[in-house]
Amino acid sequence: MAVDTVWRDDEDWERLPLFPELRPAPALLLDAEERVFADPFLAELAHTRPLQRLNNIGFLGALDYIRQSNGSNFHRRRHNRYDHSLGVAELALLYADIR
Incomplete structure (x- = not known):
């Protein structure tokens, strides 16, 4: 099975195949x-x-030992556990407000 997806730019990378119009969620905490x-x-x-x-x-x-950068865009750069913890807290806050 061949995959014919070609990423043209950061905007294409951010889109989910099932939800092409869905935009990234705004930052809630910072x-x-x-x-x-x-x-x-x-x-x-x-x-x-x-x-x-x-x-x-x-x-x-x-994978963090790979030297090649994966982009300068905030959503595409490598993260550490601190960034991940803040992201989880933002999602928890978002879903708590929705519920």
């Missing part, structure tokens, strides 16, 4: 480029030692 928290409690929590420790732990394990 601005991805500025890394600024809207809530002072979250800003203080993010600067604690347990969470800052996650900045030095790669998210992909052995």
